[in-house]
Amino acid sequence: MTDYDVLRVFCAPNGGYGNELGVVREGSQVPGADERQALAAKLGFSETVFVDDPERGVVDIWTPGTRLPFAGHPCVGVGWLLDVPELVTGAGPVGVRLDGEFSWIEARAEWVPPRTLRRYPSAREVEALAVPPAGEWVYAWAWEDEAAGRVRARAFPGRGDGVEEDEATGAAALLLTERLGRALNITQGLGSQILTAPQPHGWVEVGGRVRLER
Secondary structure, eight states: OOOOEEEEEEEOTTSOOOEEEEEESOGGGSOSHHHHHHHHHHHOOSOEEEEEETTTTEEEEEOSSOEESOOHHHHHHHHHHHTOSEEEOSSOEEEEEEETTEEEEEEEGGGSOOOEEEEOSOHHHHHTOOOOOTTSOEEEEEEEETTTTEEEEEEEOOOSSSOOOBSOOHHHHHHHHHHHTSOEEEEETTTEEEEEEEOGGGEEEEEEEEEEOO
16 A cells, blocks of 8 residues: 555644645655556545655645646645645646745646636525536635635535535635735635735735644
8 A cells, every 4th residue: 555644734723624635755656647546536535646756846736537737735735744945736836835833835826727716695605505516616605704805615626526525725715816816814615724815926825724634
């Protein structure tokens, strides 16, 4: 069995919740694309990261059904784990910084695959949503406190790969931040927390707490 770590990314202030992430620190143990896809499907996390060069931060990100050039919660999590200033992803270089209890990445909205950002009138309506049919990647959101930048959100990947809802989704939060043009404090899923802030020249910072689960 391949060795891997499990992190929880975007934990709540009390350390709970967060989205689980599988990290294979020795990517050379699983060298082929078919093997990586099979392991990601077997583990069943929304994403699994294979570290190909821990010194340079070279990483390879997979869902249970496909390879991703970039994804938010994997980069926040593996950036914390490796403690490097930069990750090298298929989309481009992702800046990393650790700031007290938070791990931050800096990335670009154009790296994110298409998502439907669907606004609802209230947080209560977002919380009451049923999982929609597969076929469309939906980020459902509503203002909890617009003046304070507080958002309630849920994410439905719609890929048909067994992951019906993402507990916390950095890439979709990045897209929403880019669209709204302001810093956000997002509560997603059952209680995960995602912080974001737009930066100059089209970059967006996304941050959260990371815990080593096992």
